[in-house]
Amino acid sequence: MRQMISVKSLSKTYGSQVAVNDLSFEVPAGQILGFLGPNGAGKSTTLKMLTGMLDPTGGTATICGFDLRQQTLEVKRHVGFVPESGAVFESLTGLEYLEMVAALYAIPEEAARARIRQFIAFFDLSFETLTDKLLGAYSKGMRRKVVITSALLHNPPVVFFDEPLDGLDANAAVGFKALIQTLAREGKTIVYSSHILDVVERVCDRVIIIDKGRLLVDGRPEELVASHGSGTLEHLFTQLTGGGELQRRAEDFAKTFRP
């Protein structure tokens, strides 16, 4: 099977601080990879390196066969990215923003408009809102829908999602999960980073857990859970990343609120 993402000994350091340490993995076409780790584990840094936003300190990676360091623009043309921040230019309308993104990928206006209409229909957005209201006035969920649309507008073969469900309501979240599963069946490669582990467990074909920039485990969720005797992915995650004491600590802390 063709490997769409190939990461070899990828590292990123800031002075003496190591954010990503010798990370290696491959992702074939059509796979949904859950990319997990506690806060500060290096997930977002890894995603930013793989989307060409940050230069790696060491190691290499290829996306769709393009070298991340040598062919950065080609890599960017072939990936879509939904960043955790969900940042948009708030003083543009939704349509202006999406048309701007389409122009950056050299998508002709008619094709872009048609694609935007498809997303509007899928996400239950109103076209009037998209043309009339500035993005600063959108709710968090609507803004997230625009960001997801902007990541998929150019039909990229590889898509990176960093907490994509943040702000989406239950219906939109269900629709989104179905969307990425269908996209994967159609051959797209998806890297899905999230803290909502039960969603990852249900949606992803494979899971990688990293901590302190290092890869801890890599495998199918059910196999990993079974091999560690954890019961659920959440238990496995806390077991591996030192969160085993959380339940007891939470109880102790809650007791401090007693009058």
Added chain:
Amino acid sequence: MNAPSSPPSPARTLRRLFLTLFLRGRTSRGLRKASAPKSVGSKLTFILVIYGFVGSMMALGFMGKPVFSLSLYLHSMTLVFLGMFVASSAGEVLFNKDEADILMHRPVTARAMLWAKIGVLVEVSLWLAGAFNLAGFLVGLTSAETWWLYPIVHAISTACQALFCTGCIVMIYQLCLRWFGRERLDGLMTTAQVFVGVGAVLVGQLGPQLIGRTGLKMEVANVWWICLLPSAWFAGMDDALCGTGNRSSWIMAGVGLAATATVLGLAFGKLARDYEMGLQTLNEASSAPRGRAGRRRWIDVLVKAPPLCWWLRDSISRASFLLTAAYLMRDRDVKLRMYPGIAPMLVMPLIFLLQGNRSQQGVSPHVMGGFDGYAVAFSGAYLGLIPMLALNLIRYSQQWQAGDLFRVAPIIGPSPLCDGTRRAILCFLALPALVVFAVFVYLLGRGSSQLPLLIPGIIALPIYALVPCIGGKAVPLSLPTEEAKSAGRGLSMIGVMLISGLLAAGATLAWNYGWFKWFLMGEIIVTITTYAIMRASLAGARWEPID
């Protein structure tokens, strides 16, 4: 942003994007496109009109005067206005924190982004320069030595100067990034902007005076060091092509062109890679600089010790004081707006003191009449501008939405927050400025004899500081940054300067005619009364609804 049928090039798309963002501002809440009331574009139109008016007033004074004098004056003033505009806008345009997440994973290069941004800065600079020089184009035709080409030549030299000015500021940013790295860039960017602003004011103030002192016949042969002034290079272009056409003008024109080409080459060519690195690192988490924890502790100790602990008894005011102090010292966005905005204003009274000192040398007090020491009194009264300007600017932040916290907290109105902020500004900005002014007065040879003339300004300081708080408006970090680009603020500053001038005139007359202590007593009574009324009004202020 109506797209044409074929996709525009990424470069064109980016330029249009950044121009739209510049004109509309980068953040908004609850705004519709058609009715965005706080559009920077409409304010810019107003600013262009003001620039045109001010430029006309200045240019008309040079009717029939030599080309070089007129052009030097116009270019000097253009440099002041453009320098301050580009210095205050460049930080936000070049290094926007959210931008990396939106654009850096798209198939565009950092160089393309840099070019697009520079294009916008240059375009807006040209509008401003054009508006400012509009009358100058025609006034130049009245010179005996010029001919009909003057408007065209002056337009070209003004465009060159706008490019030079923008290029210089971009280059300073990039050199800071290259030499000192991301960790120290924030502080250095602020410092660089302060120097650019101060330099621009100095050039603008000293240039016209030099012209006046040389009887409007300024030439390199007479005043060799004039060729060090950038504005003289571009004035040289005008003089070379449609003025006297002498050799020194040609040399200066050549220097101007060479300097512009060098600066543009460095800023947009050689240093573009540094810009890319800067954009990448902007969103990276960086470790806190050494000594930050210590600084925080120092502020904590200060707040808990007399006299501040007496002054900040209310916990909300104290929290607001600490918040303001922290942002004044740490936040890149606030520092970039605050210090470059204030520093050029502070230069004005220092220039005034220098001029006052020079005019007094060899002149008896009898000749000075009742206005001996006016410069000192004006410096004191001018201090009021600092809290006014600073309290206005501290309201704006890129994290303005976090200001909703104040509304969620059980605080009945913004009054205690304004109190804390006001006190922080007085402590950390007005007090140091007062010390600087006092030292300056002392060192200029007046000794301590004229220091009391600063007192009327000090007495009026609490009133000045309360003015921006009226209606509870000085809530720290609670408004989006693009609203800071207000032309109205400049007008209110002119008002403050007029009042300061009147206060200083009264104080100086009282000083010279021996009833200074009566003047002070009268001022104290007026101040206390006004202060009490304003405080009562502020205490009654309630939260305004969010739009």
